[in-house]
Amino acid sequence: MTIQWFPGHMTKARRQIEDKLKLIDVVIELLDARIPLSSRNPMVDEILKGKPRMVLLNKHDLADPVVTAEWVRYFADQGLQALPIDAASGTQVKEILPRAKALWAHKIESQLRKGINPRAIRALIVGIPNVGKSTLINQLAGKKIAATGDKPGVTKGQQWIKVGTEMDLLDTPGILWPKFEDQMVGLRLAATGAIKEEILHLDEVAFFSIKYMVQHYGTALQERFGIAEMPDDLDDPNQIVSVMEAIGRKRGAIVSGGKVDLDKASLIIIRDLRAGKLGRISLEKPTDY
Numbered sequence: 001m002t003i004q005w006f007p008g009h010m011t012k013a014r015r016q017i018e019d020k021l022k023l024i025d026v027v028i029e030l031l032d033a034r035i036p037l038s039s040r041n042p043m044v045d046e047i048l049k050g051k052p053r054m055v056l057l058n059k060h061d062l063a064d065p066v067v068t069a070e071w072v073r074y075f076a077d078q079g080l081q082a083l084p085i086d087a088a089s090g091t092q093v094k095e096i097l098p099r100a101k102a103l104w105a106h107k108i109e110s111q112l113r114k115g116i117n118p119r120a121i122r123a124l125i126v127g128i129p130n131v132g133k134s135t136l137i138n139q140l141a142g143k144k145i146a147a148t149g150d151k152p153g154v155t156k157g158q159q160w161i162k163v164g165t166e167m168d169l170l171d172t173p174g175i176l177w178p179k180f181e182d183q184m185v186g187l188r189l190a191a192t193g194a195i196k197e198e199i200l201h202l203d204e205v206a207f208f209s210i211k212y213m214v215q216h217y218g219t220a221l222q223e224r225f226g227i228a229e230m231p232d233d234l235d236d237p238n239q240i241v242s243v244m245e246a247i248g249r250k251r252g253a254i255v256s257g258g259k260v261d262l263d264k265a266s267l268i269i270i271r272d273l274r275a276g277k278l279g280r281i282s283l284e285k286p287t288d289y
């Protein structure tokens with residue numbers, strides 16, 4: 001699903017999250033492990049206003065584990081615990097409750113001191129579209145609850161989902177917008193599938209992806225597509241296009257006259273990358289900043 005974000009949508013999305021925040025104790029901020037900062041809302045700190053928060057790096061099954069470990073350290077340096085998870089298979093999802101309890105421990109202890117029986121922790125999942133919010137809600141609920149891809153502005157009655165006896169989760173996530181004004185961010189979002197291909201030029205997204213992979217994942221690229229000659233100058237766009245053409249030729253993306261159909265080649269590259277066919281690849285590192 002693609003949401004065209006206009007200022008009015010952002011205001012509405014923000015207001016909806018602020019309404020939900022009144023009900024909850026702990027925020028679960030979902031990011032894409034392959035592009036943690038590019039998949040993060042630029043105003044998230046301001047919107048969440050100091051609510052106890054954990055960061056989950058989702059789709060870790062598709063991300064480079066070495067780079068993800070660097071991101072975990074990056075967030076730790078900012079005082080945020082980041083947990084790599086794979087919401088689709090449920091990997092590490094069981095770790096969420098203990099982390100939520102740790103974030104809320106001070107409150108539980110003070111309730112106990114006052115002789116009050118602590119109630120279940122109330123949690124809300126927030127994140128940009130397609131980051132896996134609905135998948136995670138279903139995984140935590142142990143059944144299919146959330147309609148994947150719900151839109152901001154569509155309201156329905158709030159319901160709580162029981163995650164065991166110790167946590168209640170709001171059944172509709174908070175939907176945030178990405179920081180797509182920055183061209184590099186837009187390209188990363190498109191390459192991972194957070195923005196659908198029709199919004200950006202396919203060849204630009206494929207060009208960006210190939211350039212990044214030549215730089216960081218050359219072997220995976222060569223192995224997947226049997227590229228004989230790899231660029232030696234990343235700043236020479238012709239060399240990157242040559243790689244795209246070699247992939248097109250290899251995969252039969254040819255138009256009449258024997259020329260490579262660059263759009264078709266681009267689609268092949270992006271689909272393979274998103275599906276993890278090139279292995280586990282991250283498209284952003286803390287050292288990029």
Ligand code: GDP
Nearest residue numbers: 059086087088129130131132133134135148149
């Ligand atoms: P939402 O818009 O944030 O609610 O995102 P969805 O839950 O609808 O997920 C978007 C897409 O990402 C779906 O195709 C999911 O199957 C996929 N997805 C979600 N979590 C994971 C994950 O951990 N790994 C992988 N590989 N795919 C995931």
